[in-house]
Amino acid sequence: MTTIKRGVVLQGVDRVQDFISLAMDVEALGFDHLWLTESSLHARDPYQLLSLAAQATSRLQLGTAVTNPVTRHPALTAVAAATFAEIAGDRAVLGIGAGDRPLAALGLKPARLATLEASIAAIRSLLAGETVTVHAETFSLVDAHLRFPARADLPIYISASGPKTLELAGSIADGVILLCGLDPLVVQWALDNIDRGAHRAGRERPHVAVFVYGNIDEDESKAIERARPIAAWFPQTAPTYCNLVGLDPDIAAAVRESYTGGEFQEASEAAALLPDEFVQKMAVAGNQDRITSQLGELFQTGIDSISVLPMGDDRMATIASFDECWSRALGTRLAGVADS
Numbered sequence: 001m002t003t004i005k006r007g008v009v010l011q012g013v014d015r016v017q018d019f020i021s022l023a024m025d026v027e028a029l030g031f032d033h034l035w036l037t038e039s040s041l042h043a044r045d046p047y048q049l050l051s052l053a054a055q056a057t058s059r060l061q062l063g064t065a066v067t068n069p070v071t072r073h074p075a076l077t078a079v080a081a082a083t084f085a086e087i088a089g090d091r092a093v094l095g096i097g098a099g100d101r102p103l104a105a106l107g108l109k110p111a112r113l114a115t116l117e118a119s120i121a122a123i124r125s126l127l128a129g130e131t132v133t134v135h136a137e138t139f140s141l142v143d144a145h146l147r148f149p150a151r152a153d154l155p156i157y158i159s160a161s162g163p164k165t166l167e168l169a170g171s172i173a174d175g176v177i178l179l180c181g182l183d184p185l186v187v188q189w190a191l192d193n194i195d196r197g198a199h200r201a202g203r204e205r206p207h208v209a210v211f212v213y214g215n216i217d218e219d220e221s222k223a224i225e226r227a228r229p230i231a232a233w234f235p236q237t238a239p240t241y242c243n244l245v246g247l248d249p250d251i252a253a254a255v256r257e258s259y260t261g262g263e264f265q266e267a268s269e270a271a272a273l274l275p276d277e278f279v280q281k282m283a284v285a286g287n288q289d290r291i292t293s294q295l296g297e298l299f300q301t302g303i304d305s306i307s308v309l310p311m312g313d314d315r316m317a318t319i320a321s322f323d324e325c326w327s328r329a330l331g332t333r334l335a336g337v338a339d340s
Contacts, residue, residue, distance in 0.1 A: 170197025
């Protein structure tokens with residue numbers, strides 16, 4: 001039976017010393033992964049914080065979730081990632097995607113698929129010590145090479161939601177980051193697209209890391225309200241998932257029309273339009289019994305890891321509750337295997 005890893009996703013919203021304490025607490029609870037978002041002007045720089053976390057911990061795998069080729073030239077990403085990997089060693093992961101809503105504050109749009117693919121190829125070549133010349137849509141490199149040794153095998157994970165990006169991730173990435181909610185039907189749809197890309201490239205499916213955002217509280221109404229903002233992200237950014245779980249198209253359209261701000265936390269007006277049932281399919285939003293059951297269903301899909309981004313004022317409470325739910329769901333899974 002494949003061991004499923006568990007992790008925590010954080011935003012760089014804490015003072016540096018507070019973030020280091022959080023990282024240490026996450027490791028002490030036994031989590032495997034710690035991811036840190038990159039959100040333009042909305043949070044602190046992830047590479048600096050992750051480097052500090054690498055020095056304060058000894059076991060956690062650490063990764064960006066995710067950088068993009070729009071705000072950072074791929075060459076500068078290669079330099080940042082190489083430096084981080086020198087500090088964190090084989091615990092370092094580079095997560096990259098096309099970019100998201102925070103780009104709007106910079107007057108920028110997400111990268112096209114071809115740009116994302118070219119960026120990853122350039123980063124890998126630079127890390128491998130090669131001399132690179134490339135003229136992509138939004139960046140160029142001319143006889144460029146790193147002037148210091150780097151980790152050539154640094155894992156690169158692609159954040160993906162649409163079918164073409166999922167296929168690309170399946171064909172070239174070391175891992176795929178999915179923000180697709182908790183409904184097994186949606187997860188399977190994403191896996192099918194990843195597998196299509198992997199099959200085309202003649203390779204095995206890469207590591208699939210599912211990210212779930214939300215809040216755990218025995219008062220489910222409170223958990224739903226704290227988790228509701230992330231649910232507004234899906235009609236705006238990943239409408240296919242909304243169709244798969246049966247969200248009313250008129251509601252989805254209304255959410256897109258009223259969605260304002262960059263980060264999902266700023267979309268409270270749009271989020272208020274969404275039914276509770278949808279929120280609980282797309283976010284961790286309930287009591288421990290509900291989340292334990294949902295984790296058990298996710299365990300059956302064949303994914304490799306699940307990481308939680310806690311929402312609400314007491315994030316460590318949700319992280320600790322998620323850990324308890326994980327243990328309960330894993331125990332049920334192991335008991336099922338023993339009985340079969």
